[in-house]
Amino acid sequence: MTRSNDRRRSYSAELIESGITPPLLSARNLCFEMQGQPLLQSVNLSVRAGRRTIVIGPNGAGKSLLLRLLHGLIPMTTGDIYWKGQRFSRDAQSAQAMVFQRPVLLRRSVLANLKFALKVCGFVGPERARRVQDALRISGLMDVANRPARVLSGGEQQRLAIARALVCAPELLLLDEPTANLDPAATSYIETLIDMASGRGITVVMVTHDQGQARRLADDLVFLQDGRVEGTGVASDLFANPRSEAMKAWLDGRLHVRREEM
Amino acid sequence: MDIGVLFLQSFGLISNWDSNLSEIVFLSLQVTVTAVVLACLLGLPIGAMVGTFRFFGRSGLILGMNVLMGLPPVIVGLVVYLLLSASGPMGVLGLLYTPFAMIIAQTVLVTPIIAALSRQVIEDLWMEYAEQFASLGVSRRARIFALLWDARFSLLTVVLAGFGRAVAEVGAVMIVGGNINHVTRVMTTAIALETSRGQLELALALGLVLLIVSLVVNIVVMAFRGTIVRGAYA
């Protein structure tokens, strides 16, 4: 198929040879301040290729902000982000795709939204048509392909946003609480879609405050509270054995009060 | 005088006015539509660029554009007259007292309106799109086109505002066009002339015609809008 797929295959081959899984994306001592307020402090984390990393934590922990920094939308105050061991660059950003909590859809048809993304990443002709059909099929939007995107239901809009994020075959898919405003049925559809994306070898980083969703989807877990990482590791281990009091409290459903307000 | 009687008389007069009404209406539309198209070609990209790019002097430029929306037509007429006059820098072109001069004046009048209003429309849309476009890696050029296209419904209203200003304007076209019969006489200058002749009923009737022309243009634009709605989803 395309060159990027060849590259990914050889990258995977390297991983198998070396016997370790080096991070696809990592953050070192990431700090972000706004008007002197530290919103993220010394965040260290690694996103391993091919896995689903879920960032959880209470509201206001800085989860969405972290996602934007990892995607290069907002410059960090200090610290470093590495993509495949290299400093984060524009190329790294174009190998990622992001889906926002409230889907940002063009004021055009479903079809035109997909075509727009494909045009931006340089697909034309029959290959573009093939990818459009694939996206419509996986998102179940075939029947509404010619409807204006913004008259779709909330669930359909978010499915379109994810399908659009996937059309250019990103290596990493970033999702910022994609199901926060959706009912259980729509949520389930989105989760299936995420499952399918990761089944295609796409690495996923998703922010959620929904514990159940985290348990369903997470391979790896990052627990964020008050702008700090208060626990990170393989999800099953961490859920069974939370490393910090803060995380334990949150998992138990105890109310959290920000430290500086105490 | 009773306004109702005046209106009735007006309709009677317009039906047997000796001057060539259709010629005047057609010239009005020629001049104004051309000016509005030119103003869009200039003003929409300016509005889109100022609405989405951050650069030094931007707020000053926005202030300037907003102030220019209130340009007095007579001042525009005077400046364009001085430019196009035989003794002016562009006198050799021989454009004074031609429809071109009126098109230039109206373009100058309408461009700031199109630019300033579209800037606001585009900037509001850009607030919504900015992160998504950065994420997709949309180029600056593609951004401008995408925003102009996606804001098309609001921008049509902007264009109609520009058209309204241009078609109703008299001060500038009077000075640079000269209100020459069969050459530069348009609806508004004809109204001014009939008013000054004391033919108030006829002036009023011409005013009603202008209103009807404006109505027809608005209907055509709305039909056109229906076309692009269908086109957007095809």
Add this chain to the structure above:
Amino acid sequence: MARFVFRSLLQRAVLVAFFASNAVSAGDVILMQSTTSVQNSGLFDYLLPLFQDETGIEVRVVAVGTGQALRNAVRGDADLLFVHSKEAEEDFVARGFGLARYEVMYNDFIIVGPSSDPAKIGGLSDVTEALRKISDQREIFVSRGDDSGTHRVEMTLWGSTDIRPERASGAWYRETGSGMGATLNIAIGMGAYVLTDRASWIAFGSKRDHIPLVEGDPRLMNQYSVIAVNPLKHAHVNVHGARQFIDWILSGAGQRAIAAYTMDGRQLFVPNARPD
């Protein structure tokens, strides 16, 4: 589809611009700066087609106040002047901007006012006495105030009294800064006195209860002249076309045409070209 519609609209715009250019490049054309009073009288609508039939020359008239007409001509924006302010015209020619001044026709100025005539000027044949009475009674007098030929005549008439009406500007003396028609509209709306040329008055369509009150004073004569713009000042002027118009308007045919122009059965202008 939408793109197609947009493109065809663009083509339409280009076509519109093209058609507009036709209007510019039509045959032999002369540009005449004239006054609102002659335009409002309708004389040009009658006269110019006759001239065009005979010579094939199209005359384009820009009607402004005499003062502005002369200034526009100084800038080269005219081939020909058809105006009514003797002193300013002679000055224009003396400064080399015009070739020669030819008197064409005249009519007269009149003072019109409400038929109730509160200043009691009706029937006076001495115009300065009438002005003095209006000023004494503080009755509203509306002036053009626009440096036009009519305005200059009015200022000359005030100059022959000891009254300085500018001092009462805004009180009983109102300056409109507008053309003859607009000024008549205002004067009639205010029930005020106003100086107007007779042609504008006869042609004016909305007189209500205003009537001519003062006429016949020799100082109220309104002389119109034509002047061709000097090509030595502005090389682009169509001096040939301008000369043809002057020759025609001064000829028997032109003079007869002026005399033949009537409105409501009344002759508006009296031809008075001097036979060479």
